[in-house]
Amino acid sequence: MSSYLKPNYVVTVRFGKEDFSVRELGDAIFPYDNNVLVTKTRFKGVLLLYTTLSLPDLLRILAVFPPVYVERIVKIDFCCPVVEVYECIVRHLA
Numbered sequence: 001m002s003s004y005l006k007p008n009y010v011v012t013v014r015f016g017k018e019d020f021s022v023r024e025l026g027d028a029i030f031p032y033d034n035n036v037l038v039t040k041t042r043f044k045g046v047l048l049l050y051t052t053l054s055l056p057d058l059l060r061i062l063a064v065f066p067p068v069y070v071e072r073i074v075k076i077d078f079c080c081p082v083v084e085v086y087e088c089i090v091r092h093l094a
Helices: 018-029 055-064 082-093
Strands: 009-013 037-040 046-050 070-075
Touching: 009 018, 018 037, 018 046, 018 055, 055 070
Parallel strands: none
Antiparallel strands: 009 046, 009 070, 037 046
16 A cells, blocks of 8 residues: 555444454455555554545445444544644635
């Protein structure tokens, strides 16, 4: 995965079920997006999902293949470096 790509979704899963959920999400999404990438973060229970699927398409797929330990899926609209967070938010809200 190239370093310029940013995650599209933050996925929360049950604590300790990160490895299982990475595989489960990847397996469910792969037939629809063969470039899907699900990664663990340094935070327990938090995954990052990289996909080209829109939120409605993603939810439609996961409704057919419901993940066992996924608790929430949050779409990421934009990312900001911490040192520039104020300017970044103002820029995206304007």
